[in-house]
Amino acid sequence: MMRFVMFAILLTFLAGCSGHQIKSFPESTQQPNDLRDLDLDGVIEAREKCDNTLKGAVVDNDGCSGVKAVNERITLNVLFNNGSAYVHPKYYPEVAKVAAFLHKHPHTEVIIEGHASAQGPAGVNKQLSLKRATSIASLLSSNHGIERQRIQAVGYGEERLLDTSDTAQAHQRNRRVMADIRNSNKNTPLKWTIYTSVEE
Template sequence: MNKLVLLLPILLLAGCANQEIATMQDVSPQANDLRDLDYDGVIKARELCGETLSGAAVNNDGCAKDKTVKQSFRLDVKFPNDSAKLIPSNYAKLEQLAAFLEEQDGAVATIEGHASKVGNPTYNLRLSQRRADAVATALIEDFDIPASRVEAVGYGDTVPLIDEDSELAHETNRRVMASLSGEFSVTDMRWTIFTSE
């Protein structure tokens, strides 16, 4: 019985020995370029958008997907008492605001002028409007932001940050705030283990 077990594999192999063996070619011709040159997960043969942003979520053609997000930018410009004149140190803040507006061309800026509770409320309303207009004019004339994207509104002394009668409160409340709003299209990024929401 042991001899039969040993002979069985030899007999099986001998039965196959008369069949013709087909050999494969050494090199198979490759019709398409299967490399992923920009490492986005899409092969070159299907790639329609080369050099996509690293880590971007892409469609089947290798083009980055966009998503719409809402962003805001806050600006706080202070003014001396009874003044609507911009001081030179405010221009650095306005430059940041203008750069944000240029980068996000769908954003609209609402410039909000405010005054302290010192003096007449009617006068303070006009003063706050002049302050808002000063910032809006600087954005339009000095930073070339289209006037259609800038709105100036004076609130007088009706929206104080500190609602008390002190020098700190008055100084804090003499201000212009700029709120930017709008929806912007940005590149959607792929989720990774390092992504945080």
């Protein structure tokens, strides 16, 4: 009996709706707001105020986490003598520029890249370039208070020459140091990703 009553109600509902026409939206209707989420933080572009927040970070209604993504390469105008890793004090302002950037962005880490010219054995140049990078890293830590765990020193030797010509000017250009500054998410609150599993 109950099934019959439910069936009768359903027929009545369908009969009442059958007389109405279905209206569709015009094809020319335009969405006034940008509903995309290009940085995948859960906030649509129409409300987005922080486009470059770290992926996976907890964000507010404006899409801001307080920590922005940083990807910066800085060339230090520090010249080294041939076979030397000594940083002359006149180049300290170059190191200070990197330190200032790191202080301004406390959630970043830096890789100091040391490079050498193609003069001499490749193995020696590799070690020399690492010593140059280590010299800069030590100045960042001892003179500017940058935490050691935020600094990494690597030596590329003659693997990434800027100028392959065999001239004094080319060799001088290749004896250089770069600072590659990137974000660290160690202190960034991240969203929880919850996985569930069923044990059999």
